[in-house]
Amino acid sequence: MEHNEYKMYLSKEERMRAVLPFVPEAVVVGNGDFPSHPFPLAVLDASPCVVCCDGGADALVDSGRIPSWIVGDGDSLSATNRVRFHDRIHRISEQETNDQTKAITFLAAKGIRRMVLVGATGKREDHTLGNISLLMEYQQMGLEVAMLTDYGSFVPAADTEKFAGFPRQQVSVFNVDAVQLRSEGLRYPLYDFQSWWQGTLNEVIDSEFCISAKGRYLVYRTYEPKA
Amino acid sequence: MEHNEYKMYLSKEERMRAVLPFVPEAVVVGNGDFPSHPFPLAVLDASPCVVCCDGGADALVDSGRIPSWIVGDGDSLSATNRVRFHDRIHRISEQETNDQTKAITFLAAKGIRRMVLVGATGKREDHTLGNISLLMEYQQMGLEVAMLTDYGSFVPAADTEKFAGFPRQQVSVFNVDAVQLRSEGLRYPLYDFQSWWQGTLNEVIDSEFCISAKGRYLVYRTYEPKA
Known part of the structure; x- marks a missing residue:
């Protein structure tokens, strides 16, 4: 079978299994580039819980979606969304961890163990490198995590x-x-x-x-x- | 002095010195996202030599610029540019190194020692990580290199x-x-x-x-x- 036939033969679900080894309980939306590829968007739309890292909520709302929670120090969120979602903003002002880790820790404290990260890459490259390397920390915390970008997945x-x-x-x-x-x-x-x-x-x-x-x-x- | 005043006080040249420690003899244009920030574009336009990694030439030409050389295996360059620039394509088909390293090695063989890389990040994230880590290899080759993105520089x-x-x-x-x-x-x-x-x-x-x-x-x- 030629690889193009194989690609057409695989269902979306089968291809999703080939990049994501678990069904996520929550998706964390970072403050990098909001996803545009159908895979991360499908995972986002199927998720029962969507937690945004601060300003990541602005991009989510712009895409026509609604955050379950917004976690961070609140400094990069638009004034409009700060008012609109005031009842679901969870402020954490400590400076030792970044917003991504704050969101992950917030979910872990709720007993959530299987999480997908989107919007964690793009924009400043040092943030991208830092966010990717943090996946190993989350694994050490006993969590199952995967980062979905517009091109592929990191696990x-x-x-x-x-x-x-x-x-x-x-x-x-x-x-x-x-x-x-x-x-x-x-x-x-x-x-x-x-x-x-x-x-x-x-x-x-x-x-x-x-x-x-x-x-x-x-x-x-x-x-x-x-x- | 407040930082905003400081920013306005610094000339473009002074700010450029703060991200790029040398005057480049050549710029290598990768096949990632073509730069849009004025800093990498200014460095590109000031360079006496611009070498494109294969398909990176398409983005350079689309921006209204002309490559000095195109290095790679020729598989990602548009048919139009393959014809138009046939006299400046340097084909290297070996599969052990990526197009970025082929371009760097090509320049090093011409005695060029100070190089800037643009368009080396964006698109597939594993390429980005690989390209960044290769900076250390080029340093080991005795070259002075810096990678300029739309947000900052890696040296x-x-x-x-x-x-x-x-x-x-x-x-x-x-x-x-x-x-x-x-x-x-x-x-x-x-x-x-x-x-x-x-x-x-x-x-x-x-x-x-x-x-x-x-x-x-x-x-x-x-x-x-x-x-």
Whole structure:
């Protein structure tokens, strides 16, 4: 089967499973670029709870959606939305964590364990890098998290894990502190990467792949197969 | 002096010095988001040599500019530009390095040592992470490089270095393999960061700062002071 036929053969649900390994209980909307790709938007619209990081609420409202909660120090939210949603703003003014982590901690305190992050990338690149690296912290907190962008998903992983995929799906693996990194089902074999570029531009061969390691790493998978 | 007055007081040249420590001999245009901020565009327009990574040439031409060279495997360039610029396309088909590294290596072989990268971020986030981490490789090759985005600059650094800045300029420091990370002139003291988020959201106090360390790290500085 050619990869284009395969892409057409996969349902939206099957392709979603190949980037998101769980059904989220909540979506956190960051203050980066609001998503425009149908995948993160579908996940957002299916979520029973949508928590915005401060000014992220403005973009959500502009898209015709309504936040369940707004978490942050309130400094980047428009005056209109500050008034309109005053009953669902949860103010946290401490400066040790960023708004994304405040939203995640707020949800974790409510007993929510499975969360998706959107709008966490774009705009200032140092925020993007910081937000991505925080996924590992949330995993250490016992949470299941995935970050969905307009191009693919980031999920934190540790030790040996299986991942859903589809032929010619593009995969990048970013090593955090793992050793003995090995793979099955990827086009190029993994090794103990030292630099981030070394784990980029890999590819799924069939419908799943397995990474074995001791330690933590980050898996990025694209929504679309390589053209 | 209030920071807004300071911002108005600084000339464009002074602010440019605070994000770019050298005058580039060439600019490399990547296949990510073409810059829209006046700083990277001014650097691009002042450069005696502009090398495009394959399809990056399409965006450059769409902006009304002309490439000096186009480097890559030629697979993402439009048919029109492939014909129009056939005499300045340098084809490198090996698959071990990405187009950005091919462009850098091409320039280094011509004896060019000071290079700026634009259009290296945006679009697929794994490409962005890979491209950023490659800055350290170029530094190891003996080159002076800086990546300019629409929000700020990334420069690779090692051991003890001084950096230009301005009050309330936002700074993030990403540790690669440095130990004994310390700082003077930043609002929050540096330490031996393990995660990328730990070094984010720092701020310049006056007109310069100094980082001392043993090993490599990456410095991100914004164009604009914090509002």
